[in-house]
Amino acid sequence: MQTLLKNLRIIDTTLNIDQKADILIDNGLIEKIGTDIEVNDWNVDIHDLSGCIAAPGFIDIHVHLREPGREDEETVVSGCMGAAAGGFTAIASMPNTDPAADAAEIIESIITKSEKTPVDVYPIGAATIERKGEVLAPIGELVEAGAVAFSDDGVAIKTAGILRRVMEYASMYNAPVIEHCEDESMAGGSMNEGFNSTRFGLTAIPPIAEELTVARDIMMAEYTGAKVHIAHISTAKAVQLVREGKAKGIKVTAEVTPHHFTLTDDSLADYDTNFKMNPPLRTKDDVAAMIEGLRDGTIDCIASDHAPHSIEEKEMEFEYAPNGILGLETTLGLTLNNLYHQGVLSIPQIVEKLVVNPRNILGIPVPVIREGEKANLTIFDPEKEYKVRVAGFKSKSRNSPFDGHTLKGAPVAIFNKGKLVLSQVSG
Amino acid sequence: MQLKTKHLLGLENVSSSDIQSILDTAVSFKQVLERPIKKVPTLQGKTVVNLFYENSTRTRISFELAEKRLSADSVNFSVSGSSVSKGETFKDTVRNIEAMKVDMIVVRHGSAGVPQYLTKISDSVVINAGDGIHEHPTQALLDMYSIREKLGKLEGLKVCIVGDIAHSRVALSNIFGLQAMGAEVSVCGPATLIPRNIGDLGVKVIHNIDEAIQENDVLNILRIQLERKARAAFPSTREYHKYYGITKERMEKNKKDVLLLHPGPINRGVEISSEMADGEHQIILEQVTNGVAVRMAILYLLGTRQGEDN
Numbered sequence: 001m002q003t004l005l006k007n008l009r010i011i012d013t014t015l016n017i018d019q020k021a022d023i024l025i026d027n028g029l030i031e032k033i034g035t036d037i038e039v040n041d042w043n044v045d046i047h048d049l050s051g052c053i054a055a056p057g058f059i060d061i062h063v064h065l066r067e068p069g070r071e072d073e074e075t076v077v078s079g080c081m082g083a084a085a086g087g088f089t090a091i092a093s094m095p096n097t098d099p100a101a102d103a104a105e106i107i108e109s110i111i112t113k114s115e116k117t118p119v120d121v122y123p124i125g126a127a128t129i130e131r132k133g134e135v136l137a138p139i140g141e142l143v144e145a146g147a148v149a150f151s152d153d154g155v156a157i158k159t160a161g162i163l164r165r166v167m168e169y170a171s172m173y174n175a176p177v178i179e180h181c182e183d184e185s186m187a188g189g190s191m192n193e194g195f196n197s198t199r200f201g202l203t204a205i206p207p208i209a210e211e212l213t214v215a216r217d218i219m220m221a222e223y224t225g226a227k228v229h230i231a232h233i234s235t236a237k238a239v240q241l242v243r244e245g246k247a248k249g250i251k252v253t254a255e256v257t258p259h260h261f262t263l264t265d266d267s268l269a270d271y272d273t274n275f276k277m278n279p280p281l282r283t284k285d286d287v288a289a290m291i292e293g294l295r296d297g298t299i300d301c302i303a304s305d306h307a308p309h310s311i312e313e314k315e316m317e318f319e320y321a322p323n324g325i326l327g328l329e330t331t332l333g334l335t336l337n338n339l340y341h342q343g344v345l346s347i348p349q350i351v352e353k354l355v356v357n358p359r360n361i362l363g364i365p366v367p368v369i370r371e372g373e374k375a376n377l378t379i380f381d382p383e384k385e386y387k388v389r390v391a392g393f394k395s396k397s398r399n400s401p402f403d404g405h406t407l408k409g410a411p412v413a414i415f416n417k418g419k420l421v422l423s424q425v426s427g
Numbered sequence: 428m429q430l431k432t433k434h435l436l437g438l439e440n441v442s443s444s445d446i447q448s449i450l451d452t453a454v455s456f457k458q459v460l461e462r463p464i465k466k467v468p469t470l471q472g473k474t475v476v477n478l479f480y481e482n483s484t485r486t487r488i489s490f491e492l493a494e495k496r497l498s499a500d501s502v503n504f505s506v507s508g509s510s511v512s513k514g515e516t517f518k519d520t521v522r523n524i525e526a527m528k529v530d531m532i533v534v535r536h537g538s539a540g541v542p543q544y545l546t547k548i549s550d551s552v553v554i555n556a557g558d559g560i561h562e563h564p565t566q567a568l569l570d571m572y573s574i575r576e577k578l579g580k581l582e583g584l585k586v587c588i589v590g591d592i593a594h595s596r597v598a599l600s601n602i603f604g605l606q607a608m609g610a611e612v613s614v615c616g617p618a619t620l621i622p623r624n625i626g627d628l629g630v631k632v633i634h635n636i637d638e639a640i641q642e643n644d645v646l647n648i649l650r651i652q653l654e655r656k657a658r659a660a661f662p663s664t665r666e667y668h669k670y671y672g673i674t675k676e677r678m679e680k681n682k683k684d685v686l687l688l689h690p691g692p693i694n695r696g697v698e699i700s701s702e703m704a705d706g707e708h709q710i711i712l713e714q715v716t717n718g719v720a721v722r723m724a725i726l727y728l729l730g731t732r733q734g735e736d737n
């Protein structure tokens with residue numbers, strides 16, 4: 001089976017390519033790259049993709065699949081279909097399932113279930129048993145089963161003592177420790193602490209709860225020599241701490257979610273639970289710091305923190321509703337709309353943040369667009385304007401604050417595991 | 428006197444002209460309350476549901492009396508605990524109530540923002556009877572009514588809210604309402620009971636009670652919450668009373684004629700001594716009477732309001 005993708009602009013920052021060309025794929029492998037490739041075989045699946053960009057497949061390294069435990073909200077398969085629709089050929093899944101991904105069988109089962117989908121899943125193992133911060137998870141066995149990183153996401157690793165052990169142990173496998181940075185003793189509020197929390201009367205999480213843990217984790221990474229990755233960074237001071245850590249040569253990396261670089265806690269005026277997440281939306285100064293961090297490279301990558309929740313759980317009094325929003329099917333649109341079209345990042349820089357850096361953080365191979373390689377591609381149209389329509393999402397859940405938003409920049413298709421999957425996000 | 432606002436969700440976005448209308452209307456309802464037959468037919472045929480997710484007998488009874496005196500049909504719907512533990516969601520409960528064809532819902536809930544949420548899932552006029560630690564607009568309006576009745580004005584007065592500002596819904600409503608009416612508002616209490624960003628609301632923060640007494644015309648003394656979470660924010664009720672309690676000695680020492688309000692229920696010997704709670708400066712029981720008149724005014728103005736704009 002051959003597929004011919006015509007009139008693309010190919011951008012591959014690893015190979016330093018930015019060229020107009022067609023790509024001929026045969027049996028999942030890139031057969032030929034060139035201008036005006038002609039085929040006479042009527043069997044070839046031909047797509048004219050004028051105006052579109054092809055990059056190596058995008059990866060989202062912060063995704064909550066709800067399997068096992070809450071398959072009504074998301075399964076491995078539905079999450080992968082959402083990822084494909086959103087322009088991702090790969091995701092890394094967070095371990096806070098029920099039970100937690102603290103055993104090799106769970107890691108294996110996630111990988112097995114993903115094999116039938118067009119998306120590669122790289123599971124993140126729990127750092128401690130049941131994510132309780134008391135006993136080390138079987139990190140060696142989890143690595144052997146396919147885990148690529150370790151995290152107790154949902155919470156930070158509970159104490160400095162166990163964090164040290166997780167870092168020391170994980171660094172034998174060169175695996176990063178991914179931290180949800182939030183000091184437990186200051187946690188538990190439903191929005192950012194600040195002017196708005198005072199006005200809205202909501203219990204609040206102070207920014208320092210994040211910053212204290214970021215500082216602890218960076219110091220511990222320095223002490224142990226391990227790699228620490230700061231998940232969903234959200235405050236200006238936290239970005240500054242990462243910047244200083246990097247300057248000292250400490251192995252610290254960071255990701256930001258699209259909602260933390262687009263929205264502020266002003267959005268909570270209506271108490272819409274689709275704006276409730278953890279870390280919470282912060283202030284416009286924090287959003288500006290996210291943008292600056294993305295621009296100067298302090299923030300290595302963009303990740304969605306895709307967190308599906310059922311309608312019943314979200315249609316709730318604000319303080320009782322669970323944290324988290326969908327992200328897989330809006331991340332690319334928000335990135336292009338708010339970063340590319342606002343002149344914050346160029347397309348090659350976006351490719352770095354969604355293709356290269358996240359894979360380097362996890363230590364997994366970065367796909368390239370070259371003849372003879374497996375075709376692992378994300379195709380997107382940076383100029384396409386459309387309305388986000390949550391009702392059409394492939395995810396099983398509907399909890400997105402971006403329903404109805406107009407975005408410029410859309411996923412068009414992915415090609416992975418021998419298959420072309422057209423996106424319907426902007427359909 | 429047509430109100431601009433369609434619901435009473437809080438005082439943050441209520442105009443001074445609306446507040447003025449409510450306070451003025453309450454004056455005539457207070458006269459009704461002083462008659463032998465304390466009832467008017469103004470809301471005949473209207474149905475009001477008092478939807479209470481928190482046990483607050485005082486506020487509920489005050490609303491109930493106000494509704495009855497306006498000849499509305501009123502029904503109490505009390506739910507203990509959150510909808511989460513009860514099994515039925517808040518939305519389902521509201522839909523059930525609406526199916527019974529009601530006109531107004533008075534809602535009290537432990538979670539901030541519920542009145543706003545209610546306006547999205549219901550067609551009724553919504554009155555906030557207290558939501559979490561957010562707002563309690565009818566309490567603030569009755570406080571403002573009581574101050575105005577006693578001192579003849581609000582504009583230019585200096586009012587200090589004393590006590591647990593952080594865990595209070597009364598404080599925020601008072602701040603917004605009083606500021607709209609031209610009063611100068613400050614707060615006084617230990618640092619741990621005052622929200623970090625309260626200064627951004629244009630409120631002066633005072634940590635010394637003597638200073639608060641000397642500087643102000645009115646002290647609105649809040650109840651000190653004795654629940655575990657609020658209690659963790661100060662050392663002990665003994666220490667609180669020692670440094671922030673309103674006592675006769677403290678008032679005499681500062682030689683100041685200050686009007687004392689308290690939204691109740693009182694913790695005697697904590698935020699205020701018994702002597703002062705029953706003394707000449709305070710108008711605590713008048714506040715309760717005024718509460719009925721002010722709630723009648725609100726129910727009347729919102730219940731008979733025409734038009735859709737808000």
Ligand SMILES: [Zn+2]
Nearest residue numbers: 153154180278
């Ligand atoms: Zn997290």
